[in-house]
Amino acid sequence: MAQEDIFKKIVSHCKEYGFVFPSSDIYDGLGAVYDYGQNGVELKNNIKQYWWQSMVLLHDNIVGIDSAIFMHPTVWKASGHVDAFNDPLIDNRDSKKRYRADVLIEDHIAKLEEKIEKEVAKGRKRFKDAFDEQQFLATNSRVAEIKDKINAVHSRFAKAMAESDFEELRQIILDEEIVCPISGTRNWTEVRQFNLMFKTEVGSTADGATSIYLRPETAQGIFVNYLNVQKTGRMKLPFGIAQIGKAFRNEIVARQFIFRMREFEQMEMQFFVKPGTEMQFFDFWKQTRMAWHQALGFGSENYRFHDHEKLAHYANAATDIEFHLPFGYKEIEGIHSRTDFDLSQHAKFSGKKIEYFDPEENKSYTPYVIETSIGVDRMFLSVICHSYEEEKLDSGETRTVLHLPAALAPIKLAVLPLVKKDGLPEKAREILQQLKFHFNCKYDEKDTIGKRYRRMDAIGTPYCITIDHDTLKDNTVTLRDRDTMEQHRVDINQLIDIIEDKVSLTTLLKKL
């Protein structure tokens, strides 16, 4: 099945099984805004817990905060967002549709990359077992031609973006004969800048309302609290401040489901270090964050670093952790060495001294910062996409299963009486009563046991127990494993120990 079709299926699965709904669904939705349903919120909370505990619990020099979404408007002047948080937009005159010029070019490059994949597939078909992909990629003339084209477009594009050269962006679109996906024409307007921050007002207009912004990142809430936390927590460098919270961006090209949203959630950690030590900590956080992702067991081949060649003016190193989604390798997390830019800017704009007194050096200086910044929703999407499988069974049937890491699964255990009579529901509820204090359980007595297993597979429940007539005699139940579908009898008194070890976040955290 084409990756595009799989992605469509995942999106409808998310809706059908209570993971993600379009916002204001009964009003036909609101572009790029989504609600998390009864299963989605549990999965999302578990992802957040996994991140939070890996930061705040496992590092004694990292603390958390929860800053407000509304901030003083000068924060965004100081951070550079008022002047530079822009997207280059271009309109197609025929379809009247608006696009991000950079995304049009990136999509064009992705199409060229797909052409290479098609050549590889053709080569594999032709040479069968003798096919050597590395050799083919290095020697095939058609592949070489496409690679040259990609490199040429990419270097023009990177230069135009770095220099904010909008005429050149438009020229690339024209030269590459990129057409509007709706009208199919090349009738493009000029490229214009568009600020991504949402503006609103606080206070009544009569009193003189102040324009403020909905924060486009959570990081600034950390920077403006650096002094508060350092002093009240008596923190010594190096130390970190972590935060999870909503961020808002007026994304123009909103697509790919929850990959690019207008209201989303970030998990950010700013790590304050002594100037000159930042590269050592940048490398440390690159490895630490990659280990966090890979502990989920999705296969190291599905991740890669994408080091930034062109850096923002305040950064001296930056990389993305990309994950293989059905629409290609995409950024899930950014790790940035931001120098002393943010703290210095806030010192300048607020007039406050924002420094650290180093007792060993007996002097004050502005700390440098390494930032790790991951989108909760993108992480959620990567977990769902990797876990989704339409599995062909020996019986010829197909079952849809989410192989979620057990610690992230919304429901850990389903408690299922085999039939709705003979005292089995009562016994099942008695067991549920004991287990529900230990992990998230669901009781289900409707439909055949087979249908109930499938429902649980579809939401990624790692274990099901079935209460049958033997349970009443020998106090045992059938424990079914989601992935292997194997079943074995277990004493009810052993259930907590067996399951807790497999589904607990602690087990996952211990892999780090």
Ligand code: GAP
């Ligand atoms: N403080 C740095 C910062 O915000 P960013 O690369 O703009 O950096 C960090 O964003 C992460 O936030 C991204 O890697 C992505 O996971 C997530 N993110 C950014 N924009 C998003 C959007 N429109 N929808 C969903 N997630 C987004």
